[in-house]
Amino acid sequence: MDAIRNMDKTTRSNLITYGMVIVAFAVMQGLSSIGAIGSSTKGLLIPICAYISLGISLNLVVGISGELSLGHAGFMSVGAFTGVVVSSLLSGVVANGALRFLLASLAAGGAAALAGVLVGVPVMRLQGDYLAIVTLAFGEIIKNLLNNLWLGWDSEGLHVSMRNANDLSLEAGGKILINGPQGATGIERLSTFTFGFLLIIFTLIVVLNLVNSRSGRAIMAVRDNRIAAESVGISTTKYRLMAFVVSAALAGMAGALYAMNYSSIVPKKFDFNTSINILVFVVLGGMGNIRGGIISATLLTVLPEKLRFLGDLRMLIYAVVLIMVMLVSNNRALQATLQSVVERVRRRRDDDDLVLDAEKGGDA
Amino acid sequence: MGLLTNVINGVSLGSVYAIIALGYTMVYGIAKMLNFAHGDIIMVGGYLCFCAVQYLGLPPLVGVVLACAGCTCLGIVIERLAYKPLREAPSLAVLITAIGVSYFLQNSALLIWKSDPKVFPSVVKLPTLSFFGGQLNVSPLSIVTVLTCIAVMVGLTLFTQRTKMGKAMRACSEDKGAAQLMGIDVNATISMVFAIGSGLAAIAGVLLCSAYPTLMPTTGSLPGIKAFTAAVFGGIGSIPGAMLGGILLGIIEIFAKAYIGTELADAIVFGVLIVVLLVRPAGLLGTFVPEKV
Amino acid sequence: MARNEGTYKAQSAAAGEGQARAGVPKRASQATKMVPLPTDSLIPERDQGQTILECRHLGIDFGGLHAVEDFNFTVGKTEIAGLIGPNGAGKTTVFNLLTKVYQPTRGAIILDGIDTANMTTPQVAQAGIARTFQNIRLFDSLTVEENVRIGLHNQVKCGMWSGIFRLPRHWLAEKEFHDRALELLDVFGMADQAGAVAGSLPYGAQRRLEIVRALATAPKLLLLDEPAAGMNPSETAELMENIRKIRDDFQIAIMLIEHDMDLVMGVCEGIAVLNFGKIIAKGTPEQIQANPQVIEAYLGKQETDDAALRGKGRRYQ
Numbered sequence: 001m002d003a004i005r006n007m008d009k010t011t012r013s014n015l016i017t018y019g020m021v022i023v024a025f026a027v028m029q030g031l032s033s034i035g036a037i038g039s040s041t042k043g044l045l046i047p048i049c050a051y052i053s054l055g056i057s058l059n060l061v062v063g064i065s066g067e068l069s070l071g072h073a074g075f076m077s078v079g080a081f082t083g084v085v086v087s088s089l090l091s092g093v094v095a096n097g098a099l100r101f102l103l104a105s106l107a108a109g110g111a112a113a114l115a116g117v118l119v120g121v122p123v124m125r126l127q128g129d130y131l132a133i134v135t136l137a138f139g140e141i142i143k144n145l146l147n148n149l150w151l152g153w154d155s156e157g158l159h160v161s162m163r164n165a166n167d168l169s170l171e172a173g174g175k176i177l178i179n180g181p182q183g184a185t186g187i188e189r190l191s192t193f194t195f196g197f198l199l200i201i202f203t204l205i206v207v208l209n210l211v212n213s214r215s216g217r218a219i220m221a222v223r224d225n226r227i228a229a230e231s232v233g234i235s236t237t238k239y240r241l242m243a244f245v246v247s248a249a250l251a252g253m254a255g256a257l258y259a260m261n262y263s264s265i266v267p268k269k270f271d272f273n274t275s276i277n278i279l280v281f282v283v284l285g286g287m288g289n290i291r292g293g294i295i296s297a298t299l300l301t302v303l304p305e306k307l308r309f310l311g312d313l314r315m316l317i318y319a320v321v322l323i324m325v326m327l328v329s330n331n332r333a334l335q336a337t338l339q340s341v342v343e344r345v346r347r348r349r350d351d352d353d354l355v356l357d358a359e360k361g362g363d364a
Numbered sequence: 365m366g367l368l369t370n371v372i373n374g375v376s377l378g379s380v381y382a383i384i385a386l387g388y389t390m391v392y393g394i395a396k397m398l399n400f401a402h403g404d405i406i407m408v409g410g411y412l413c414f415c416a417v418q419y420l421g422l423p424p425l426v427g428v429v430l431a432c433a434g435c436t437c438l439g440i441v442i443e444r445l446a447y448k449p450l451r452e453a454p455s456l457a458v459l460i461t462a463i464g465v466s467y468f469l470q471n472s473a474l475l476i477w478k479s480d481p482k483v484f485p486s487v488v489k490l491p492t493l494s495f496f497g498g499q500l501n502v503s504p505l506s507i508v509t510v511l512t513c514i515a516v517m518v519g520l521t522l523f524t525q526r527t528k529m530g531k532a533m534r535a536c537s538e539d540k541g542a543a544q545l546m547g548i549d550v551n552a553t554i555s556m557v558f559a560i561g562s563g564l565a566a567i568a569g570v571l572l573c574s575a576y577p578t579l580m581p582t583t584g585s586l587p588g589i590k591a592f593t594a595a596v597f598g599g600i601g602s603i604p605g606a607m608l609g610g611i612l613l614g615i616i617e618i619f620a621k622a623y624i625g626t627e628l629a630d631a632i633v634f635g636v637l638i639v640v641l642l643v644r645p646a647g648l649l650g651t652f653v654p655e656k657v
Numbered sequence: 658m659a660r661n662e663g664t665y666k667a668q669s670a671a672a673g674e675g676q677a678r679a680g681v682p683k684r685a686s687q688a689t690k691m692v693p694l695p696t697d698s699l700i701p702e703r704d705q706g707q708t709i710l711e712c713r714h715l716g717i718d719f720g721g722l723h724a725v726e727d728f729n730f731t732v733g734k735t736e737i738a739g740l741i742g743p744n745g746a747g748k749t750t751v752f753n754l755l756t757k758v759y760q761p762t763r764g765a766i767i768l769d770g771i772d773t774a775n776m777t778t779p780q781v782a783q784a785g786i787a788r789t790f791q792n793i794r795l796f797d798s799l800t801v802e803e804n805v806r807i808g809l810h811n812q813v814k815c816g817m818w819s820g821i822f823r824l825p826r827h828w829l830a831e832k833e834f835h836d837r838a839l840e841l842l843d844v845f846g847m848a849d850q851a852g853a854v855a856g857s858l859p860y861g862a863q864r865r866l867e868i869v870r871a872l873a874t875a876p877k878l879l880l881l882d883e884p885a886a887g888m889n890p891s892e893t894a895e896l897m898e899n900i901r902k903i904r905d906d907f908q909i910a911i912m913l914i915e916h917d918m919d920l921v922m923g924v925c926e927g928i929a930v931l932n933f934g935k936i937i938a939k940g941t942p943e944q945i946q947a948n949p950q951v952i953e954a955y956l957g958k959q960e961t962d963d964a965a966l967r968g969k970g971r972r973y974q
Contacts, residue, residue, distance in 0.1 A: 062456070068456065068459070122638065122642050125642060125645065126641060126642075126645055127645075129392075129398060129455075129600070130596065130641055130645060130646070132398070133592070133593065133596045133637070133641075134637070134638055134641055136589070137593065137634035137635075137637050137638055138634070138638070140589070140630060140631070140634050141630075141631045141634045141635060141638075144627070144628060144630050144631035144634075145628075145631055147627060148625075148627045148628055148631075162628075205821075206821050209820060209821050209822070209823055210817070210820055210821050212820075213815065213817075213819075213820025213821070213827060213831075214806075214810065214813070214814075214815045214820055214827075214830060214834070215815075215816075215817045215820050216820065217799070217803055217806055217807050217810075218807065218810055220796065220798070220799060220803075221796050221799070221807040221810075224795075224796035224797055224798055224799060225794045225795065225796055225797070226655075227655065227657055227758065227778075227790075227794060228790065228794035228795065228796065228870075229796075229807070230758075230777075230778035230779050230782070231756060231778060231782055231787070231788050231790075231794075231871075232782055232787065232807060232808045232810060232811075232870060232871070232873070232874050233779045233780075233782035233783045233810060233811045233874055234779055234807070234810055235777075235779045236779075242817060246817075272585075272589065276463055279460070280460060280463070283456055283457070283460045284460075287456065312471065312474050312475050313475070315467060315470075315471040315474075316467075316468065316471040316472060316474075316475065318467065319464050319465070319466075319467035319468035319471060320464075320468060322460065322461075322463070322464035322467070323446055323461055323464035323465065323468065326450065326453075326457050326458075326460050326461040326464065327446070327449050327450065327461070329457070330449075330450055330453035330454070330457040331449040331450060331453065332452070333449070334449065657749070657753055657758050657790065
């Protein structure tokens, strides 16, 4: 009986998460249709969707699989550039924008998954902080390689170079798709808020369903106790890799959504700091807590934009808030102090109520 | 001669990485945390020295001492305020706090010194040394850097092996609980490690800014990450490992820049790190401790 | 096959000594008849020709130290075997070798006729060895039922895609996981705790859950590493019953490491005594209790007191 109640609890929690996303989408759609949202907020909607998806996918690695990944932006960039290139190559073939977006996203997910396998196979031999460093290193390598990648297209097909644009030797009508450090330009802006919403839902389905399945339990078993998991016949490498690759694929799709929201995109955007920002969403939202991650990704994307008037102070405040949140949420002494303050306030209020009651009693 | 020049430049750059990596490795050894704010201490050190020399007109050596003292205090304050309350917290919380501290330092520097790059005055004012009739030129800064690095290494080794504080430090990295039972003040020891690491970071900052004389609030980030890589490369937690890792990393970076291309140098540095970790999962001089069943 | 338990007196087998003495605890009167093998090992008569585990000259070195050396031991298909010895004798190391947490330096491990050389821990687990740990290793943040479901991982198959896209296979598998998990928990009367978080269970329940989880892998050989550690005498007595019950219900072999001599002498049929990585004695509980080398290993040379080894309720650490 308890097991059924417990399953219900998970299902209920998941339904709340889906509901929250759907309601938020409906409200934002409603507000924007009556013109109640400014253009600056509107411009944030798609990046927020991308960051939420990135947060959810990173949660699969950090929260569910228990590995620290510091290179999530690397997979995002693989997806971003793949998506842009594929949508650009398909522009003459597939007329329908939505279909082109879908195909580009799938390609982006596939490419990022491939990158995930390439990175994951060696990385999964390592553990703990060493694994974290290697993901960081891979993130930097991916950024560095994309910074040195030129990709062009003409009637003869694709041209690739690691030197410069001239080295592509494109014919007259050829198009440069990726231009080294300048990245991709002239991107057709296919991303819409609805696509962003659908991507979040898709990401949620994949992650939540995976977690509550045989494979997901194996992933969590490896997280909780690697040796015990092996002792019951679970291959730790397989399931750590599964979480890593699924997460990479989802990050790639989010990257494609993000990139196709802008007319140009540079590799430098997807650096260590971006990886860290996504990690902060996950940690502030609570490790393994998908809903918390969604909320923190939204707040941490919106607030910095809304606080632009603070200028240089803005990031300083962000830093202080980040440190304070970590201290308060992880230090027992601080928590106890806070709790006693809250209790004192509550008791005083209770006392006031008593006094009020007494007065009332006196009146009666 | 090109080869020799590259080796000298590599060792010189590597010495800077090694000095920074020592800070990372000592902090990791004792507090088991990835102190991502360490790179930004380098930047603060650079700015302190810059201010002392440029605005106060002090001699460079005094500037270095001031920077060192300032960063030492900064290191202790950061440890007390941000890291000490998290001694029992999950490592990810400490990591995020360290990143918060890193942002805090960068953005404080942005407020104080603005974002425009400052041209750092060289602290070493000696003529360039020429050998083989001008075929091989060695900048005096390189020599000073390498000598500093050797001095730091020897000093630290003597400190950890011979002094009471140094032994306390090693005891704490082995087992904090046992060290405490033996009467070692664990908190004081950890503070001291942060102090030493930060002081070294200041020295590294001055040397780095002298070699690449632009100073910005983000100056410390990339060298920080690379030095961190160096620490892992050599075996994080190991002092000789940090030294070896730093110098090898410097040489690899300079050679990659010279023979493959400036743009791909970072990818190669990180690639080498990955290969090394795959062959030796605990770094060159680190020891892999399997989980006890 | 006929079970011969409880009907035979202890008889001299390999070494030709160690007949039941006066003062041997009552439980020994239920001793199984053990028969010698061509090697120097014994197995219960009912398991003749059916060994589940055979270790041949097994050994491992740590640095220069021979942590386990020339370990020869055979376990019958339904035997309850014991591995005892002073602390640091290498008992847990033997379990770690059997489950490939460590790869042996020398020798062979034959599980049900298959050489496990070059197998990894998960492969050995799939081949039929399950274990519990001296320091409990549960999946602390997951529920009791989820712990058992993870134990059932290789018994019920369902791929990643079925799980992600909730294909019919997933729902079938989940139903089977649930039913079988509750069935297994019922063996220890833990079905009503299925929804509790494993890490929050009391110590004794955690130990029981670890055994259930191991059983979920449908093992041929169950290794129990100090199952009675931290238990009081009544819990230990219950555990003894449970160990026999598991063997009877599941018809598997059990090998246990234990310091509680009441438990070891009470349930084990064949016992090996390990000291400094080497087997110093093998035999039935009676033979072991009478063996002067064993007494010496436990108590030291001067104070030879074989009565102490047979003492009731005492633990030799």
